[in-house]
Amino acid sequence: MRTPATASTRITAFNSSTPSDCWVYVKSPRPRLWQNTAVRGARRSPSWKGATKLATYVLVHGAWHGGWCWRRVAPALRAKGHEVYTPTLTGLGERSHLLTPQVGLDTHVEDVINVFEYEDLREAVLVGHSYGGLVITGAVASLAHRVSHLVYLDAFVPADGDSLFSLIGGPRPEYLADWKLEPISTFGVTDPEDVAWLKAKMTPHPRKAMSDPVKVARPVESYPFRRTYVLAAGQPMRAFPATAERLRANPAWKVIDLPTGHDMMVTMADELTSILLEAAR
Template identity: 45%
Template sequence: MATFVLVHGAWHGGWCWSRVTPQLQALGHQVFAPTLSGLADRSHLLSPTINLQTHIRDITGLLQWEDLRDVILVGHSYGGMVIAGVADAMVERVSALAVIDGYVPENGDSAFSHRPADRNAETLAMVRAQGMGWQIPPYSAASFGVNAADQAWVDGKLTPQPLACFSQPIRLTGDSDKITRKLYLRAGDYPNAHFSALADKLTADPGWQVTEMACGHDIMVDQPDALAAALATLA
């Protein structure tokens, strides 16, 4: 039995893993799918003080208080930033990493530093116009390439993201380089130059296994069976 901790991306919540969690549990694995502070079922805690470090502490706290060890950390999109910080802080408790169409940062990076300038300008304009200067309103499910049948469901659950989560640089010591089992899953039907370049880079890195899936950005919604099977290979 393995222990999986599934970390969602921006605007999402633990709900997005609802089709993956039971499949991993059916294989005998322990699965945690927490919601990060200020989002989804924790949106009542939304505050301008929530940043990337807050979310890293959400997950390090989970590992500490649930006494989790040999953890397979899984991060979707922005969640890749979060699990990078968690793995660096608690490398002795982490056995493997899986990044789902997301960020694999280096020390000093932020989510904004991995996005094109025009995309960041668009986001900041949304923050000023609709987010009181500190909330990033959610993008639509359609913009993530979610299949048509699930778009209304996903749109109904997306909530604003604190701006500081994207702007705060991550601080890494390099300790997580000790983790040797690492998986990167790229959503082939979601155009994103950074994620495509990152997948190409990691393909050349013997420390990473890279796989492409034919679906939109929310792989856990569009291809939950294939995703669960891919994650199970790390167990």
């Protein structure tokens, strides 16, 4: 089927057996980046008659993690036909070689804004886990017109001027040693294979990102999109139950308890996927 020249068409790539790379050229009323992708079939624009509206997700990880931590959630969302981005913040994961003393919270906010800008994202579900809550809060002023739902996963919901250190009561020795938290059970992960996986993947977190204050132009409650907070209620970390209770009293928020530990994308991936699917409806 020939794609109309004026359609804004996004291509989702797969092959039922093995991925194969190809160049996909999409005509649009304005210039777009060429997209290198593997193709199982073209996804129709929701504006076409009879098309099902699909969602776009941007999943932002927390401290010491990377885009890799969504490995059990992102494929499940994509299997439903949704578009999913799992950026790794500068200086972490496969981008750990970019870690310098200058990398801070503003760097990570810009990372997320750039995903939206360069991928031309609209009506996205923006998700932040843990430290990622500071990142998405800092980014939202620039992205309010591109976001349909803001989701915090056992995450900080900061006010203007807050930093990670100020929210946890100042730097603690375990944050200042080698920038890796031990044991992994701190994150509510106890399965031996999962523990080994996290130990192999976690990388030092930029020190500056923990002390930088977040810039919040206005409270997230003042924006027209929806807001959800998911609390890891099974093994709560000290910072988040009070946040969840405060938001539970605010009608602008939906608060959900998951009976698991902090890294819910690892320990309760199926349940979290269901929550994220609901957030797009």
